[in-house]
Amino acid sequence: MKTIKQQKGATLWGTLFVLAVVGFFAMVTVKLVPFYMDNLSIEKIIKGAEKISKEGSPIDTVDAFYTYVEKSLPLNNIRDLKVDDIMKVEQVGGEFVVKLDYERKTPLVKNIGVVMTFNQEYRVRVQ
Incomplete structure (x- = not known):
């Protein structure tokens, strides 16, 4: 049985493990934040x-x-x-319906990567 004096502080392996986990999440953050x-x-x-469109430059067609x-x-x-690859636009009455749909891929380590999918719909009034 160890005494309290022998149990003080973190071990080398414990510290290295914590640093590895923090480093991994920092690497993932650095790679993913630019896409967001x-x-x-x-x-x-x-x-x-x-x-x-309201300030004077009319955007009145899909083109x-x-x-x-x-x-x-x-x-x-x-x-x-x-x-053309990331969005589709339709004009419905006095507004545009914009469907944003695309993926971003980035490698993490060797053959391990991350795929992020962005899929949103916006309605923009222009008249």
Whole structure:
């Protein structure tokens, strides 16, 4: 039986295990957060079409909406996504129905990777 003096502090293996777990979650966070930030930027772009249309640059057709989003992506440093691949737009009455549907893949360690799926629908009034 060990005395209290011999049981003080964490062991080397315990400390290494905690550092490994913290390091793994830090690595996952560093790889995944940029994809979520890109998705938030795309959401802002889509919702911003309503404001842009009211301020004087009319976005009144589906082609004009696609053009607006296509020009806005590089301004938000999103260069690896193509508008035609990530969203479908339909005009219903005085609003656009935007269906955002795409996946992002990233490797973690060797042959282990993560796939994130973004699937949202937005309604944007433009008139």
